[in-house]
Amino acid sequence: QTVVTQEPSLTVSPGGTVTLTCAPSTGAVTSDYHPNWFQQKPGQPPRPLIYSTINTHPWTPARFSGSLLGGKAALTVSGVQPEDEATYYCLLYIGGDQHWMFGGGTTLTVL
Amino acid sequence: QVQLQESGPGLVKPSGTLSLICGVSGDSFTSSKWWGWVRQPPGKGLQWIGEIHQSGRTNYNPALKSRVTVLLDQSQNQFSLKMTSLSAADTAMYYCARLQRSGDNYKFDYWGQGTQVTVSS
Numbered sequence: 001q002t003v004v005t006q007e008p009s010l011t012v013s014p015g016g017t018v019t020l021t022c023a024p025s026t027g028a029v030t031s032d033y034h035p036n037w038f039q040q041k042p043g044q045p046p047r048p049l050i051y052s053t054i055n056t057h058p059w060t061p062a063r064f065s066g067s068l069l070g071g072k073a074a075l076t077v078s079g080v081q082p083e084d085e086a087t088y089y090c091l092l093y094i095g096g097d098q099h100w101m102f103g104g105g106t107t108l109t110v111l
Numbered sequence: 112q113v114q115l116q117e118s119g120p121g122l123v124k125p126s127g128t129l130s131l132i133c134g135v136s137g138d139s140f141t142s143s144k145w146w147g148w149v150r151q152p153p154g155k156g157l158q159w160i161g162e163i164h165q166s167g168r169t170n171y172n173p174a175l176k177s178r179v180t181v182l183l184d185q186s187q188n189q190f191s192l193k194m195t196s197l198s199a200a201d202t203a204m205y206y207c208a209r210l211q212r213s214g215d216n217y218k219f220d221y222w223g224q225g226t227q228v229t230v231s232s
Contacts, residue, residue, distance in 0.1 A: 001173055001174060031215070034216075034217035036217070036218070036219050038157075038219075040157075045206055045222045045223065045224055045225050046149075046157065046206070046222060047222075048218075048219050048220055048222075051216060051217060051218035051219065051220075052215060052216045052217050052218065055216060055218070057218075057220060089156065089157050091157075091159065091219065093217060097173060098170045099159065099161075099170050099171065099172055099173060100147075100159040100162075100172075101159065102149075102156060102157040102158060102159055103156075104156050105156045105157070
């Protein structure tokens with residue numbers, strides 16, 4: 001079964017830029033994986049940020065952007081704010097088997 | 112405004128069956144939408160469980176497929192999750208969510224607040 005890997009943890013200074021990545025064990029991510037990204041804070045449901053690689057929701061702050069980077073799905077936060085401290089999950093569509101798979105999550109610390 | 116609300120028993124005995132319902136308001140079951148379930152064990156990451164389309168077509172997590180059924184009840188504007196042969200490993204927060212598929216865009220957008228399920232005797 002496919003495993004989706006994310007950095008377990010990252011630390012960034014306020015105002016800085018950080019990139020989180022997401023990759024399946026099967027190889028490179030393409031747009032066919034329709035990467036979705038979510039932010040989750042303790043005690044809250046996941047909050048959608050990005051869909052199908054690069055698209056933002058109406059509520060997504062402009063500092064969040066999605067891309068493909070070196071064969072991985074990427075979430076970049078530019079001008080990090082203290083409230084961005086959270087766990088971020090990617091979700092990939094495994095088209096061959098027609099199911100979705102979450103990454104293990106990246107805990108982002110703003111320090 | 113689209114809202115999803117999970118409901119269920121809270122406590123289920125080992126080897127028992129879990130039945131959860133997700134009520135949908137502010138939306139209808141149209142052809143571009145799928146409706147799914149995600150869970151999160153305490154202190155752990157998210158796990159996609161399965162989804163259903165208005166047509167009745169379903170997709171499931173291969174690791175759970177033998178124990179899971181997702182059903183749609185359009186007359187009640189709700190969909191449900193049934194999971195059998197429960198063990199302590201199924202203790203988790205269970206979320207329902209909406210997925211829109213339109214052209215090349217696959218968008219998880221609206222989520223419920225979640226319902227806690229504990230498997231214990």
